[in-house]
Amino acid sequence: MGKTVTDVLERDFVLPPELEAHEPPEARGLPRDAVRLLVSRGAAGSGRRNGGAGGGGAGGEGGDEAAEIGHHAFTDLPHLLRPGDLLVVNNSATLPAAIRLDRLAVHFSTEHEDGTWLVELRRRTASATEPYPGGSGGEWLPLPGGATLRLLERTTPRLWRARLDRPVPAYLSRYGVPIRYSYVERDWPLADYQTVFGHVPGSAEMPSAGRPFTAGLVTELVSRGIGVAPLTLHTGVASPEKDEPPYPERFEVPESTARQVDLARETGGRVIAVGTTVVRALETAASGGGPVRAARGWTSHVVTPASGVRAVDGLITGFHEPRSSHLLMLSAITGEELLARSYEEALRERYLWHEFGDLHLILR
Template sequence: MTLTARPFQVHEHLNANTPAEYRGIQRDQVRLMALDSKTGESFHHHFYELDTYLHEGDLLVLNNSRTLPAVLRGRRGRQLIEIRLSRKLSESKWEALIIEGELSVGEKIHLPGDLTATITGLGNEAPLVTLTFSKSGLELIDAIYRYGEPLHYEYIETPWPLEMYQTVYASVPGSVEMPSAGRAFSWMLLNQLKKKGINIAFLQLHTGLGYYGNDRWPNPSKHAEVFCVPEETAELVNNTKKNNRRVIAVGTTVVRALETAVNKAGKVEAMEGITSLYVQKGYPLKAVDGLITGFHEPEASHLDMLSAIMDENLLMKAYREALDEGYLWHEFGDMNLILPMGAKR
């Protein structure tokens, strides 16, 4: 959760519960609210018009983590148990959330495909636990894909297929929630941006659970996630900054990964591991100049990060405008671009 919930409310009709493709439009036809991070000035477009605000030499950094079907259903005796995976710890261990029923360390959950999960410890923070599975490596991943379901929250009523929770460029399995800021990109739009001279780079940050249910949110300073910034991406970021062009993160996950990889000299270096970086108001961003993201709930710690990019009063003014204009929230909703605009070229 964020340290202080922001003073706005998202009305139910603004919760996007249907993917764009099922609303009769393409992914890149969702709406786009562009904000000048310096002045707070707002502009209203569609996402396929993104290149209006990007200049030759700018760099988009995308998270190509692929979403797993992270919900597993099993039994302990006659009791039905729902497991929500959160973070891979080893080839056979995951941090996870147990839904409906309290289980103790040592208890075993029976899952389809002759798979079992034993609670072997507590997680990084409550209410997460550590699960050790009876299969490991590719066998475990295969079982997850065979029997798992994509995670969805209460505002989504339809069990959409897993491909609705993937970005078009997702390639490295590991996230339990879609890195949703990139969902609106189509290959056509990416090619259009490349033709304009806008550079594209990739990294991975495998997203963990963003909500624990019953008004419980992860502690942003303890929320550990696995990430990898490749050498090529680090070089592109550093060269972009050197050339006085802008680095635009596609998603808060990308901000977290890039800023974690900044060394003492202020440069991004190739790095992989686990990050618990908490970016909030006053945090001195060194790698990232702008951000493409969705619209976030008042309790979400993502808003703390946005307050590091843009004055919070201007941000809240923009959010009130987005509510008035009927922008849609959540992973199937509309998009928000925040960056220092300056003079258009």
């Protein structure tokens, strides 16, 4: 019996620091789209579209014996997809969501309808930040520019519901900077954290699977008969230290995108999600086992091998840390065996991790 995701990615997998992307490719003298692309293809006959337990991955009937793993440039993408395929992208734009104080940083995550926000308090360190367990309900924090943030209640072990005494987006645009973790060694401009698709501000962190796309590459995809359709899911703050499961996030799948998804499937095309955020939104919009329908609101859906996937046939994503909840989603699409082999190959071939790193195309 082969290695599983648990075997390889929890017990054996240690990410060497030199495989962490410390800066955008442009800082290394490369175009934005000049990253590498690992391609994992499931076994023939295993790309079933039914969901449910065991129904989502390439590890189902037929096994992985004929599965393939290949190495490409990201600019090869138009030739790796087929006319009639549909890329679904996240058009959420990244906010400068970090406010820095002398000893603390406040990461603004998610806006609620009543004007409150989920925020994370982090202790500033020499290199970046680390979780800060302090704070108490009713506490007031003075912020730059004379603003005041009131902590209302703790909603998760690391997140607070809080209220700022002024409109948050305008405040962040003046005083905020992009969220940065310790593997990124210096600040980069907000433009480096935007994708070519992002025009609806709201994400605390960049929907990074879309970062390598350029206008030229999108034009080539469309000219080859590959569709591109948008949805919106505003990402919250990550939990790089504890790998917590995702909490509810705001999303919208517009009617036009739902129609394009259904048309692609009716005509034999594949639906390829650009990012785990897109998978989460589409699978929410297809909940109940039916086709993708227009939907909006909040999603708490977590894709796992038990739930399977119904709406997508493939995924473009970055490489994720051991024990990350995203690995459950990936294994729901690929099956554990192929995912474990893919990550072994990525380590051996020295692909780069994180938001400025290389990409992984998974096809069922």
